[in-house]
Amino acid sequence: MDAALLHSLLEANCSLALAEELLLDGWGPPLDPEGPYSYCNTTLDQIGTCWPRSAAGALVERPCPEYFNGVKYNTTRNAYRECLENGTWASKINYSQCEPILDDKQRKYDLHYHIALVVNYLGHCVSVAALVAAFLLFLGLRSIRCLRNVIHWNLITTFILRNVMWFLLQLIDHEVHESNE
Known part of the structure; x- marks a missing residue:
């Protein structure tokens, strides 16, 4: 399967999963429709964490991934990513709170x-x-x-x-x- 096609399918699934979450939890803070860079788009990172559409300047938190490289992680903690003022996601994602669960x-x-x-x-x-x-x-x-x-x-x-x-x-x-x- 082509890598671009796979990425677009994953992004679509990410958007659908987030839409379901937003419908269940409420729509969250309203986004300012004014200006070309008022929000960051929904996206997946390299690990597969789904980052929702967010207002510019917001610090977004998502639960830690359940599994990564075959290791189970504590999902009660959160990872953080900043939506920059220009409407792009920060390249660095803070996964420091995510700890592996060792049996x-x-x-x-x-x-x-x-x-x-x-x-x-x-x-x-x-x-x-x-x-x-x-x-x-x-x-x-x-x-x-x-x-x-x-x-x-x-x-x-x-x-x-x-x-x-x-x-x-x-x-x-x-x-x-x-x-x-």
């Missing part, structure tokens, strides 16, 4: 995830500490130097470098763990 399963998942994250960091710390201790032993004890131990010393050095790089990556990009959720 116990999600909260338990978040707790388990953070515990696993702490265990991961602790494991890397213990690993680096043990590897540094082994490296220092190989460095300090000249009596145990042989080809086999030099090979192990090089192996320990690579593990130390790998763990140090892992810590540097975590410092540079701390969003790595959040993107894995």
